[in-house]
Amino acid sequence: MLGSKSDQQLITRALEGSERAWLSLVKRYEKRLYNYAYRMGGNADDARDMLQEILMAVYRNLGAYRGEGPFPAWLFRLASFRCADFLRRRRPYVQDTDAMDLIADERIDRHPEANMISTQQNREVIRLMNSLSRQQRLVVELKFFQHFTFDEIGSQLGISSNTAKTRLYSALKSMRKVTEVSLAV
Amino acid sequence: MQCEQAQLYLFEFAEGDLDGSLRSDIDQHLQICDACSDLLQGIWEMDLKSTAWTNINVPRWNRRDYFFSSRQDFSWLQLAGSLSSVLVLILVLFRVEITNNETGFQISFAGQSDYVSSQEIDSRLRQLAMQNQRDVDTSMVNFTSQQVAANQLMLRTILMASRSERRQDLGTMMTVWNEDRRRLEESTEDSLRFLLRNQMQGRREIGNITHVLNTITNQQDNNL
Structure with missing residues (x-):
């Protein structure tokens, strides 16, 4: 986009002390991170807390990013660590799929029917994600929503790509079972 | 497969x-x-x-405050802490002593200040107390002298005023008395003059009567 700075430019300026550059970087990625955190945490409060923890970790560690790979890959590796840590500390199970804040973004806010459908779809995703273990959830998130390769996922989580695949298939099997049970009911 | x-x-x-x-x-x-x-x-x-997932909006939050206000507070605190530590270190290393005397605060380095023991402080305090007592006594004496002088002056003023008033009163009485006496003398003189005039008139009338009587007597004698 004309006039918009690249991630690397913003990072360089932020490291030089520019608050504006840092806030631009935050605005660029916060929605994607918030939705990531929402799917991982299952409710708005945890998502907000997780988002802030992730961004604070990025703020503190930005100097460690050497530009060796794409910034989103580095960002989500850090997010995965923070998220796993957050979920480990959190109470065992929190589900908030009735919350109206699952309502989607501005472009469908004005159409109640579309809004309702998107809310139902989001709710279904949250329900399925909540049925998974933390590790399975992370792999599903990184593969289906963040579209990383298995090599990248393995690198982010410190596992091999084959282990990442195995976890993903295991997660898919669990979700299929949940879907079948809910259809049977 | x-x-x-x-x-x-x-x-x-x-x-x-x-x-x-x-x-x-x-x-x-x-x-x-x-x-x-x-x-x-x-x-x-x-x-x-x-x-099909529809992105959820991020709730409103103040990004600037979240990232920068805490960092600023921390840096201020850190700066204040560092400055305090450096100051204490300088005070200890250079043996800086800050003392207070008659001329004000005195800062000295490496322990070169005038060391004042507690006994000397007591002695100085006693001297100060005695000096203070002397000053008070002198002030009291001065005050008493001034008070006596003021009282004497006041008495003199009262006496002078009293004499003057009495002199004025006597003058007034003398004037009145002289006036009365003058009036009495005039009245006496008038009475005496009246008396003299009466006596002279009486003598003249007695002379006339005597003359008339002599005349009559002579006529009678002649007739006889």
């Missing part, structure tokens, strides 16, 4: 990234393996669900 082998490439197969014999092998395996077919179905379903 076994399930393990097929599942290694199942995701790539689902995304259409496989070509040639590998693709046909997996295709054949899927026709005979329900488990792998279910997995493939699961991949497609989850892919659909992820596409």
